[in-house]
Amino acid sequence: MKNLKKEKSKDILAKSKNKVFTAQKGITLIALVVTIIILLILAAVTIAALSGDNGILSNAAGAKQETEKAEILEQIRLDIYGEMADNGGTDPTETDIKRIADEYGDIEGTNFDDMVLKTDKGNYEINLSDIWTPAPATGPLQPGEIATAERNEYYDAEADKTAKIPVGFTVSDVEGETSINGGLVVYAPDDSEYVWIPVDGIIGEDGDLNDVNAENIADRKILLGRYVFKSDGTVDTTEGTTPTTLGGQLKTSSSSSYYYTEDTTGKGNVVATGEKGIDSFIQSVRDNHGYYIGRYEAGDANATADRTSSSPDNNPLVVKSGQYVYNNVTQSQASSLCQNLYTGVNSDLVNSYAWDTAVLFIQKYSGDSDYSGQNRLQNTLANTGEATDGTNNDVRCNIYDMAGNCYEWTTETCSDSNYPCVFRGGYYNNSSNYTSYRNYVSTTYANSRSSFLSLLYL
8 A cells, every 4th residue: 555655656756747847848949939039130130230321331331431532632632732832832723733633533524613533542532622722813824724704814925925715715734735826725625626826916907918928027917817828928919819908809819700708698608698707706806816726627526437428417526636527518517517616705617817817827936937838748538637748747836737638618708609618728639739728619519628627716
């Protein structure tokens, strides 16, 4: 009996222990599940904290970039401080800041307040206005500076001459391009290049043909006018040829059946019906003592090969070296392409006053006193500014290809009503034509030889 009670007690004890173990096992599993859930939550929170736009890793990368950008900015400022120390503490101008910053990358924008430096290291963007507040610029423009409404004159002390610079245009700082007598180059907002033609006055108002033909070349006046040139580069003063005042008729020889004029009304020449502004051009030259012509023949901004007769006639033009020449256009098309090129400055197809006066300028200052009779250098079509005889390019006073490559349309009119459109200069497949050469053709005439120069005036 006692043994039976002992066995029952053992059984009860065993069952009690088993219940306790089972309960403990259940509690352990629940704790494990809860722990795993907590760990997963913590992992998710950690991952979120590390990644994402505001994560630790992103913030760390951003902080690194900001540090690098700040280091570049600080280095530029140190360079400016260094230059100021060398210059006796003179505050830097916009041009100084631009020049120093340009060593750290590429600068985009036209006005200083809008210019952005894209750094070579890290490709960061830094506003130039954040680098330094420039000292207010005073006095004439310097090479490399951009003309503003307040400062738009460039003074050449050596020549004692002033050039008016269109607002938004940059005065070249390239060696050989900063002299007014040598051919001052300016860069338009689209990087097209133009050359200032300084003028001493107007023919018949500020001098006569004797002043233009002074025996000593250094004494010759550059007077705005339309001229017939002789083989030695002097102006033909034979009665009936070169006009002695503005306007009037010009004949290439006194016996010629036809004459040339610059009209403000049409005589069969579409260009003369209102697209040009001869009167406003002449007044501008009176007021500003100069004008601009394209440094190069017009180039087709969109062309990827030599133009043909089927090429578009409404592609934008550029005036840069190495462009496909904007040829295969009529005189009227050329004139239309030259209208409204820029804001704040007048643009047009070059007129005969601008062409002939530019020849006077070149002959006085280039050392080539008979450039008016220069023939083409190359017998095949070249890109703008690249025509050569193998040694020399056709360039005088930084102006290219007036003697060859293509002839250039002008706004001049011939009295022959069937052939009223006038072109100037020589061209690549004709060795007998020359810089001051005139010829007249129909209003529909266009081929690979027909291109044009653009004209700017204030």
